[in-house]
Amino acid sequence: MASVERDQIRIRLAGKGGQGIMLGGAILAEAAMLDGLRVAETQEYGPEARLGATKADLIISNRQIAFPEVHKADFLLCLSRPAYLRYAKTVAEDGLMIAEKILREEMGDSPNVVYLPLRASALSLGNELYTNIIGLAALAAFSGAVTKESLENSVRSRVKAETVLANFAALDLGYKLAEEADSSRLVSAAASKLSR
Amino acid sequence: MASVERDQIRIRLAGKGGQGIMLGGAILAEAAMLDGLRVAETQEYGPEARLGATKADLIISNRQIAFPEVHKADFLLCLSRPAYLRYAKTVAEDGLMIAEKILREEMGDSPNVVYLPLRASALSLGNELYTNIIGLAALAAFSGAVTKESLENSVRSRVKAETVLANFAALDLGYKLAEEADSSRLVSAAASKLSR
Amino acid sequence: MNTLTIKLGEKAPQRIGAETVVRYEQNGASLTLRRKYCKSCVLCVDACPAKILQLDQDDLIYVTDISKCVFCGACAGRCPDFVFIVDSGKGEK
Amino acid sequence: MNTLTIKLGEKAPQRIGAETVVRYEQNGASLTLRRKYCKSCVLCVDACPAKILQLDQDDLIYVTDISKCVFCGACAGRCPDFVFIVDSGKGEK
Amino acid sequence: MPRLGLDVDQYLRTQVLPTVWCPGCGNGNTVEGLATAFARMDVDPTQVVVVGGIGCSGRTPFYVKTNAMHTTHGRALAYATGLKMAQPKLTVVVTMGDGDALAIGGNHFIHAARRNIDLTVILYNNGIYGMTGGQEAPTTPLGSRTTTSLTGSIERTFDTVEIALAAGATYVARTTTFDMQEIPLRIEEAITHPGFAVVEVLSQCPTYYGRLNQIGDTTDMLVWERDRTEGLPVKMANRQELLGELKTGVFRNEKSVEFTKAYSDLCARVGGSYGLS
Amino acid sequence: MPRLGLDVDQYLRTQVLPTVWCPGCGNGNTVEGLATAFARMDVDPTQVVVVGGIGCSGRTPFYVKTNAMHTTHGRALAYATGLKMAQPKLTVVVTMGDGDALAIGGNHFIHAARRNIDLTVILYNNGIYGMTGGQEAPTTPLGSRTTTSLTGSIERTFDTVEIALAAGATYVARTTTFDMQEIPLRIEEAITHPGFAVVEVLSQCPTYYGRLNQIGDTTDMLVWERDRTEGLPVKMANRQELLGELKTGVFRNEKSVEFTKAYSDLCARVGGSYGLS
Amino acid sequence: MSPTPGANKQRLVMGNEAVALGAIAGGCDFFAGYPITPATEILEEMGKMLPARGGVFLQMEDELSAIAAVIGAAWGGAVAMTATSGPGFSLMQENLGYASITQTPCVIVDAQRGGPSTGLPTLASQGDVMQARFGSHGDRPTLVITASSVNDCYESTALAFRMARKHRLPVVLLIDAVVAHMREPVELPPPPPPQKASYPKIEEDTPRFGDVPFVPFGHGPVTVVTGLSHQANGLAETQRGVHTEQMMRTTIQNILSDPEIRRSWVSAYQLDDAEIAIAAYGITARSAREAVDVLREDGIKAGLLDLKVLWPFPNQILRETADKVSMIVVPELNLGQIVLPLKAAVEGRAEVHSLNLADGTLLTPEDIAEFSAKQRKSTKEAANA
Amino acid sequence: MSPTPGANKQRLVMGNEAVALGAIAGGCDFFAGYPITPATEILEEMGKMLPARGGVFLQMEDELSAIAAVIGAAWGGAVAMTATSGPGFSLMQENLGYASITQTPCVIVDAQRGGPSTGLPTLASQGDVMQARFGSHGDRPTLVITASSVNDCYESTALAFRMARKHRLPVVLLIDAVVAHMREPVELPPPPPPQKASYPKIEEDTPRFGDVPFVPFGHGPVTVVTGLSHQANGLAETQRGVHTEQMMRTTIQNILSDPEIRRSWVSAYQLDDAEIAIAAYGITARSAREAVDVLREDGIKAGLLDLKVLWPFPNQILRETADKVSMIVVPELNLGQIVLPLKAAVEGRAEVHSLNLADGTLLTPEDIAEFSAKQRKSTKEAANA
Numbered sequence A, B: 001m002a003s004v005e006r007d008q009i010r011i012r013l014a015g016k017g018g019q020g021i022m023l024g025g026a027i028l029a030e031a032a033m034l035d036g037l038r039v040a041e042t043q044e045y046g047p048e049a050r051l052g053a054t055k056a057d058l059i060i061s062n063r064q065i066a067f068p069e070v071h072k073a074d075f076l077l078c079l080s081r082p083a084y085l086r087y088a089k090t091v092a093e094d095g096l097m098i099a100e101k102i103l104r105e106e107m108g109d110s111p112n113v114v115y116l117p118l119r120a121s122a123l124s125l126g127n128e129l130y131t132n133i134i135g136l137a138a139l140a141a142f143s144g145a146v147t148k149e150s151l152e153n154s155v156r157s158r159v160k161a162e163t164v165l166a167n168f169a170a171l172d173l174g175y176k177l178a179e180e181a182d183s184s185r186l187v188s189a190a191a192s193k194l195s196r
Numbered sequence C, D: 001m002n003t004l005t006i007k008l009g010e011k012a013p014q015r016i017g018a019e020t021v022v023r024y025e026q027n028g029a030s031l032t033l034r035r036k037y038c039k040s041c042v043l044c045v046d047a048c049p050a051k052i053l054q055l056d057q058d059d060l061i062y063v064t065d066i067s068k069c070v071f072c073g074a075c076a077g078r079c080p081d082f083v084f085i086v087d088s089g090k091g092e093k
Numbered sequence E, F: 001m002p003r004l005g006l007d008v009d010q011y012l013r014t015q016v017l018p019t020v021w022c023p024g025c026g027n028g029n030t031v032e033g034l035a036t037a038f039a040r041m042d043v044d045p046t047q048v049v050v051v052g053g054i055g056c057s058g059r060t061p062f063y064v065k066t067n068a069m070h071t072t073h074g075r076a077l078a079y080a081t082g083l084k085m086a087q088p089k090l091t092v093v094v095t096m097g098d099g100d101a102l103a104i105g106g107n108h109f110i111h112a113a114r115r116n117i118d119l120t121v122i123l124y125n126n127g128i129y130g131m132t133g134g135q136e137a138p139t140t141p142l143g144s145r146t147t148t149s150l151t152g153s154i155e156r157t158f159d160t161v162e163i164a165l166a167a168g169a170t171y172v173a174r175t176t177t178f179d180m181q182e183i184p185l186r187i188e189e190a191i192t193h194p195g196f197a198v199v200e201v202l203s204q205c206p207t208y209y210g211r212l213n214q215i216g217d218t219t220d221m222l223v224w225e226r227d228r229t230e231g232l233p234v235k236m237a238n239r240q241e242l243l244g245e246l247k248t249g250v251f252r253n254e255k256s257v258e259f260t261k262a263y264s265d266l267c268a269r270v271g272g273s274y275g276l277s
Numbered sequence G, H: 001m002s003p004t005p006g007a008n009k010q011r012l013v014m015g016n017e018a019v020a021l022g023a024i025a026g027g028c029d030f031f032a033g034y035p036i037t038p039a040t041e042i043l044e045e046m047g048k049m050l051p052a053r054g055g056v057f058l059q060m061e062d063e064l065s066a067i068a069a070v071i072g073a074a075w076g077g078a079v080a081m082t083a084t085s086g087p088g089f090s091l092m093q094e095n096l097g098y099a100s101i102t103q104t105p106c107v108i109v110d111a112q113r114g115g116p117s118t119g120l121p122t123l124a125s126q127g128d129v130m131q132a133r134f135g136s137h138g139d140r141p142t143l144v145i146t147a148s149s150v151n152d153c154y155e156s157t158a159l160a161f162r163m164a165r166k167h168r169l170p171v172v173l174l175i176d177a178v179v180a181h182m183r184e185p186v187e188l189p190p191p192p193p194p195q196k197a198s199y200p201k202i203e204e205d206t207p208r209f210g211d212v213p214f215v216p217f218g219h220g221p222v223t224v225v226t227g228l229s230h231q232a233n234g235l236a237e238t239q240r241g242v243h244t245e246q247m248m249r250t251t252i253q254n255i256l257s258d259p260e261i262r263r264s265w266v267s268a269y270q271l272d273d274a275e276i277a278i279a280a281y282g283i284t285a286r287s288a289r290e291a292v293d294v295l296r297e298d299g300i301k302a303g304l305l306d307l308k309v310l311w312p313f314p315n316q317i318l319r320e321t322a323d324k325v326s327m328i329v330v331p332e333l334n335l336g337q338i339v340l341p342l343k344a345a346v347e348g349r350a351e352v353h354s355l356n357l358a359d360g361t362l363l364t365p366e367d368i369a370e371f372s373a374k375q376r377k378s379t380k381e382a383a384n385a
Ligand SMILES: Cc1ncc(C[n+]2csc(CCOP(=O)(O)OP(=O)(O)O)c2C)c(N)n1
Pocket: E054, E055, E056, E057, E058, E072, E073, E096, E097, E098, E099, E100, E101, E124, E126, E128, E129, E130, E131, E132, E137, H034, H035, H036, H037, H063, H087, H088, H091, H118
């Protein structure tokens, strides 16, 4: 990975309250930190965030990060309908959205959206709550923002001990979904942003 | 009375809480107003004023009054010991203090103090509460700041109807005390201030 | 809001949009669901004596079999989100 | 504060300064007045069973006749201004 | 079954639904109860003001289609007092959370009760601060976990009913979202009562209180609510019997001079004609 | 006869006497009572803090020769709570006027009571705002004249005892300056009591309450005070009997978990060592 | 300013009393307050006057509730005010912000005393001048009026009500302990008969917030009022406060261009040919006026710029003044407050010198004259050196 | 500012958490607060840490009591703090003044959100900047520190405690919703072991107030503390507050000459050869920094003056900066606040342009760069015209 040449990757995780967006943001940020990168993570707060669309923004960079919010995302992970409605337009022109597959039916296809069966996969692991981790892994795969190793270490430090293995399985699944879906876009999406 | 030529007379009424200093200030101010003069009256407030030394300041003038407080008084009426201790030094060099006679024993004589038996006279009228009115009349006599007519009208409007006559008697007594004590200083003290 | 009426015996479509109001009818009685207010809390699911309420794949409430509904109103009483309108057809006041 | 002691039978001076503490004595008992705290409220005057408390011309409290004092402490109890110290001489605790 | 036969919707501001509240939150039940009471009473919405404080429950005024005043944290009753005095013919209902009413707003609560001013308080007691994310409230049951008492609360618990009674409220009732059919009845009684009326609704916060205290899912919270309360015969509860227990029912329903009335009399005495007359 | 045989003076800051209080004001009697209690208990003045609010009575700390903290209007109990928690071995006595404690400070009053923190409140109840010149207080007897109720107060009156009991105070007593010998006894009991203790002292304000209500001279005010109260057997008053009357006595004297103790236990539970231990 | 002496219907009135009378003249029919020196007489006067007029007088449990009741009353259709001093004004700040964001017309009087904290309760200060503008969190449009005489107290209070109602905002009247308690003869019109305020008719979809008239509850279709940022219909906008920001900017502009404000902003004395301008307000402007006379007697051309409306600050007027004089002296009873916006306005066009006192006593005419003369001398010396 | 990436003991920490950790590092052993977005996590973190250290954690009934408890605790010998946001900060103003007049060391954190009133509870603003200086009635010495990164939060809090204890005053740390909730990797030293603060020995007649060390209750002879103006021995002086005024002036001087303050006052970026200085603080300084890069890429010599300590305002530094540049741009998330003292300091030495936004969103680097370029262009055009 060309982590040394790159400048910054702007990531947005979006979903609805209860989908683990905050935790996802923290995990991804910590993974970046473990990769020796700079990172700034910000989130949406408040009652609206508990129910409706909520988001976490990350800037990952190898230089000092000044402005910490994401206005146009290189990568957007989108887990729910309200999040789609609200944040789809915040993907950068050359950015990529990774969205829950159920949404395809309503939203339809478009060139910078990849739909993945995140929820179904989580249910296949026995718990819908893994949706965010699977999505995170897919995002990591597409973006190359963090290494899988760091992502695993970060997950380990942030989830309950008894769920670590299941979460690792969720990570694997996420990487696999990404590869299967559109392996041509893996990492290269990131790389394109980084060679400024 | 040379009310037209004069500039301003600075008067301070001082006593302890309960001696009617506030009322005295209001009466004198209203008398000045009735005389067609300008006047600004300020008082001391607060818990300390209820018990210890308290004062009312008046500036009486035939021109617009800017600064409303008295720093050096042309005339100081002093009814009590704590007031004497605190305010004696605020009499102007060419000013006059009219003080309760009881205080003479402790404070001694000095050229710009006239001691009058205010309290004793009030008791002679049957109520110590007339002390302030008697003092006010004496001060009016010495200063020429207001006319006796206005003073009477002002008193009438500020005291209970049933006490008007007694208060008028108190006024008369005050004028008389002043005349008897040192008629040479009557009005002229004021006049000296006014011919600036 | 567009309303979709489902009469006794009719089958609901595979997927009902989130914005759609569904009105189930049974012999003059009706049960109306304003699905877009639904928050998937399942309080109604637990409360329904007929066990005919479920969440669909959009996590929104629907009726599995309106023929079993007794129009008791438990769902409406328990739902904190104004989803249900229950009309037993008996014209209560 | 300078203290003026007045023994049983002695007469107080015509005028006692406001700053003066007066100590009245009667057979080993004593009544001390810190006159400069006095505010002339006459609560003690009304309370004294012996009717020996009065205000002087400075409006401060004094004892007219210490021989009549019974050292009951009513004055001290009623005075809100810490003027009195009553010592019955019996060494109570 | 509050809806049967009543047009409750006319008192709901449906355009802003769904509410901001979490899935399974009890607040919606109380809003439904309030709208139902309005429907039962057939009030003119332009002559009603619902005044709310700040907190999850404080958002109530947005959802009820009457006049709405969403004020500042703790001060709703002070706003309502001014409003009621200015236009005494308005019906003024004040909705507050337990923290809002009894922590920061405790003083206004006792003083409004003291004055016996004709306001109806609906106090949503979820035993926690919902809006800010699960901190301890003065109503948090002793030993409960909150984000500011992770090892269990050590602060003693206010009994809303006791405080309201001591301060002088003339109608005081408690119910729960488990007993949701009672809510509109108590609210209607309270609004009809000419004086300061308090309806405390024990309400579930599954997101914070439930989760932190591992009570289970949303329905489990209702069961827990049922289990911790025990209904009193609704007519009138004898206060003495209650000590140490969290009962529901009506604890006082008494007439006493109402404040706008007393004020109107005062004005009349000095020659003024006040809005009531 | 508080002075007999006790060196009360050692607890008076005589250098600042006379007090600012009006002739005949009852506040001095309560100060004397407090100093007497200190003398009876032989306290170390450096280990005592008298915390006062703002008001005539709030000036008390200046006159008692212990540590003194003259705070802001209404907040004395909140200051005292922080102080006590920071150094739990200090004896903290809080002196407040009725307006201070129950109008602007009502919320801190009920919350300090709720926590049962080991503070002693001496509440000077003169039924009026003395310091600001005679306005209505929440304790002003109904119908009384004040400068803000010249035709007679129409606001209902707080009963300090009821509020304190409902909020959770574990020692609650009322006495008067007429019964001045009782003051130091009640104060001593309150200070000794391990928990939140309230001593309400009904006290005369001849300058405002007396003058506005034409009660007469200073001694007449004491008589009036006697007449409006009726002592209870001091041991323990049954609350129920009191409704509608202003009795004196001890209304509650109960042990319950004290807050600094509960906090100390909490610290111990999580491995910390708190000042108490 | 002062009325002609000797006129017929003169009365001796205290500043606080004049505020109360001015309020009645301004249509005030609701007062809620809490006693505090030196503002208490305003409360007491309102307590005497309002019940007899069928208006509402409420003594609340504290200042937090006093201002809350005032705002609630305004939404109940009352023309409402409160009065306090520094400690109470501090307590009102949060809800003052609520009045601003909800565009609620009301008047708050702050009779300043020495601070901080309990400070010097009976003495005068000008220590709340910046607080009146910036005391509440967040931004808001502000209008702050002062008074330096009893007659001013009357006029300024009535003006405050006119502006509050016209521009839909809380207006602050700043006086001080001396002005509040000072008695001067004034000639005032009789109080108008009680009158209920009237409001325009509105429809369901009439915007309620922004540059539109104020219509309280009960006078039309239902209204939503919130302290959250909100849209024109009152409903919250919690993701981005565009409407609220716009409302604030518009109100600020409206105030700045209000002809009555522009007329009242300052009053000048001997300023035409002045080389030194003394910029002062409130009680200090009185001393400054006398200082001008003293300085002129000593041959120094001084003039007074009496700041009657402090906020919005009269930037343009100060700039113009600065262009004409060589020095501006700013005497204040604080450690230097209004001098900050003044310097910001002047932008170096003239020297600015601060004269400050914060011990509760007044700056005397002599203090100000002496200071001005001294500054002038040292500037001259510096120029000659 | 930010630690070296990839270093060993880095942790991902939220701004609010860093404030709590910085407090512990600064010796804090007492916290009293009341929850409010976006400051709540400070409360929650202190609630986790303090009991385990034997310190005191108190959730009070409101913000009025929170700050009162903090001041009471300080006089009980604790090193105490509270944390809040705008609405709570408004409620604290009265008692903040008490802390000032009684010279009580303590720290108040204000995590700013959109205002006024409830405003935009979850969004960022810089609307309390002037309030932090002028929010309380009366004058008082103030020290207000900002932070724009998680690491800053830690350092600034510790600095706040050092200064509070050294100069005996309440110190305000101003952050905002974004910084408060932002997570960044930081490398922090382990928390020091719990330690009781120690105080000098004093005698009966040792002065307790003025330029003397702070000694709490129970650590020597009895002490009198009052919010009235008072003498060095603590007893009130209600007729004239000379001692208190003197104390305030001295404290202000002491802070101004404190070497640590002087060192921390500002931090410069690319300022040496700049023709445009952007003066910014907090979260906006981050945007401004990026704006400097953008402008320089476009060939415009811009530089950043990051204001780390807002009050006392760095007048001298601003004057010197103004002498070197032709224009100062002041971007703020409010309607224009710090620009006021800045203009007052600059006194016309350079053009000053305000860029303001108060809708809860951030000014982006592009916003600032664009605005600066535009101002520069119009000035150039004016000069050429
Ligand atoms: C002055 C002030 N302090 C604090 C807050 C933050 N705050 C908002 S709601 C709330 C408490 C919510 O609890 P509660 O009143 O019980 O209502 P709930 O959310 O539980 O319904 C707090 C502390 C605020 N908005 N204003």
